[in-house]
Amino acid sequence: MERNLFKFILNFSKRQQLVVLALAALSYPIILITLELPKAIVDEAIGGNTRWASDLFGIQQGAEADERIPFLLILCFGFLFFVVLSGAVKYVLNVYAGRMGELMLRRLRYMLYCRVLRFPQPHFKKVSQGEIIPMITAEVEPLGGFIGAAIQIPAYQGGMLLVYLAFIFMQDVFLGLAAISLYPVQLYVIPKMQARVVALAKRRVREVRQLSDKVGESIGGATEVHAHDTSAYERADISRRLDRIYKIRFTIFKWKFAIKFLNNFLAQLTPFFFYAIGGYFVITGEITIGALVAVLAAYKDLNSPWKELLNYYQLQADVRVKYEQVVDQFDPPGMLDEAIQDADDVGPDDVKGDLQAANVTYSEDGRSKTVEGVNFSIDLDKHVAVAGGGGSGKDDLSLLLSRILMPTGGTLSLSGDRMDQLPEAFTGRRLAYMSASPFFFATTVRENLYYGLKHRPLREPEYDEAGQKERSRYITDAASSGNTDHDPFADWVDYQAAGVEDEKELDHRAIEVVRIVDMADDMYQLGLRGSIDPVARPELAADILKARTALRQRLEDTDQSELVEAFDREKYTENATLGENLLFGTPRDGTFNVDLLAEHEYVRRIIREADLNDDMVITGRQLAETMIEIFSGLPAGHEFFEQYSFIGSDELPDYQQLVARTATQEPADMRPEDRLKLRSLVLKLTPARHRLGLITDEIRAKVLNARKLFADHLPDNLKNAVEFFDPESYNGAAALQDNILFGKVAYGQAQAANKLSNLMGEVLDELDLRETVMLVGLNYHVGVGGARLSAAQRQKLGLARCILKKPEVLVINEGITNLDGASQRRVLESLLEDFKGRGVVWTLHRSALADHFDQVLVMKSGKVVENGTYDELNRDGTLLKELIDSE
């Protein structure tokens, strides 16, 4: 990568920079005219002298007012025209240069990112994310602005300065000399002072980087901080760092104001010369007063390009260093060759033969060798186990075999081809590698599973006219900034590679694979908790409704109807809160959040209209009284409050006062906020659960009426906030299992959840919907880095991702360590079954599992010390036997 910023700029934007130069040159004469015209207006149109303008329009010395006034207006409008023209040219120039800068910034970021993708694997151990990320995101940001201005500022502002100076000199040489008399001082002193500020700013960047590292460390090590009571120590350390940053910032501050003071002073000093010298010349009649006014105007304008140039000078020094610092970080030795990543050669149709290691050595630092002079041959249709203790080198060997690492000595060849020269299109599609901690992208299970099939865009998406237009703009801009124009919205999934025809078959295959890795039940459960869009998938919604009916029938047939209380528009749901009874639907967003329901304007209106207000307030007070009676003896913060009470321990005194205050009050006389509080309490009351007997039949009837009013009068803008329960239709806002259940699980029924889950399973199996539910489970969002999955689930899915892409050789580095023993064997057996006739190299964490494999390599201290079948090696005196026995 180009190390010099200006070379980088010229390499990629020479033509654009020339256009900038031309545009800047175009503006010089226009500026000159905008300076000349005011002078002509004052001197000739107003002052009555004759010069070039009068000559142009044929105005004579001492012309009458009726001749001079049109002349004045012509000159004034001419001035206006040129001011606008100069502004327009400047605008075009700025936009052009700005766009160029943005494209260059985009190019730079893209280049840096591409280089990250080509970093040698061990380099990631040395650099922290915290360093790399801000470089690509924040630190190069000012570069974009600078690149846009790299030529523009010196060309435009420099030219401007010269034009103004030339104009001033044209008026009077002495005035010109006065204008620039202080430049040498500024040119000498200000950069010196600025250099101090820049140096300090650099130190500040370094310190802040370290600060963010330190904060990151504290977050990562939060457990240790608590476990060892070191928070004081950590705080002291942060304080010291903050102090250093404070000192630097304060010094910068002082310098900056000093520079500002000096600049301002010098800028004011020059007009002093103008008034003194210029005034003298006007009095002695050597120059006209118009010329002096014009010079003063020109000088005022002179200041801004001069300042800009000084700034530019400082900025370019600063940015150049920054660029070099960043680029240095993105050029580690041993970067992957660009061609290896870009080539499309996927290799022969049939990868046959063997994988041969000839004297393969690997060393990360060039001294200690983790793999040393290893020789072996593996048939590509056989299953091979690699056993060995910690530090045996089996870990690095599996990385070498999957070409994540390149050997530092010797050769690995795959059916005769040197592996280090194979393109990633080959190694990344025909081989698969799975470590014990596979990474997951923050998207759905499905997208993560299909990740291994997305190598190139295969089918362009269909765009409408506007989309088509946007797409061609995208391609043009991508090309002008050296970015890829591959469409991320295209269909990238390589179905053929997975051995299927289309998306549907791939989904089916994914479920098969999920079964191989022993995750069918997890997927089923995730599916039940997932939701679908019934508009997009009407058949599935219809199927779920069938399951709903079937479950109801099943419950009745087995005389277990009491396990679920079905939603019925005409009946009060005893197992739901009053709020849920009122809403009688699933909230789609936060509008009708059940905790804040009482505060919602529309809900309040409905409560009023249904004449529920007083009932709720009175019941609320009874409820508050009961809670106070039951819970007031408990110490504050007791866990019972959290688990059972409607009122938190810290709110209890408030409610005690409220109850005392309202003891003799009618609801209408209470404070509005008291009424609101009491209503909120009642909304949480569930008759079947709390058994307080507070909800009377009268209240039930009124709530049913309110439920009807709520639905009938719901304004259009709230229609999307809730989806009502309807026995005949699918509820898109609720989970699959809630749709099947269509009711509340009854409180107080022994084993209700278990029984229901079994019944639901039976019903879904009968309707042949289990796989469909599992497919919905594939939509589950795995969270950042797969955090919403368990460690075992992550390993299983990582394995599934590898199996799905049907590699010729699957390399597994331990892989399933987090599964329980029985599950490990199940997964191992079904996986090897699926890979019959294809290669598997499995680095085992438990050597005893080697009995499933055709060939076993045993490693010790970086060398393969035993190589044979399990039966050959599993005898007294072998290392394998020793490893198995020690487990």
Next chain:
Amino acid sequence: MVWEEHTVTLQEEVELLRNIPMFANIEPSKLKLLAFTSERLTFGDGDVLFEEGDPGDSAFIIVDGSADVVIQTPSGPITVAQLGRNHIVGEIAILCDVPRTASVKATTKLETMVISKDLFFRLIMEFPQIAVAIMRELAERLEKTNAQLRAVSN
């Protein structure tokens, strides 16, 4: 399907608890807390509340219905007692760590109040007067057992 409304309210549960000697001397507001925090569980006819040998973690107070206490003998299961309304079963398990000494099986639809060991102990920790009341009840039981022993040995 017809949903059967719960008819027994908290107040009635408190009355029920008061009728059980172990809880008879506890003041009403504490009984209310106990009733409110305990779970109500309904078992179907033939459902098993717990099996002999299970670790015991809760006591059951029968609100409605009946149940059999069954023990396993070499010659097969024998019903040793029948339980009905106001009976408490499994209370030994919430006082000390012993496995269930018998199985209990519902013989009708059975409504119970479940008092978990965890809940019970937290109540005792919070309100020592409950502990005193229970100590008194246990001492009386012990005295009764002693009297029975004396009667037998005489």
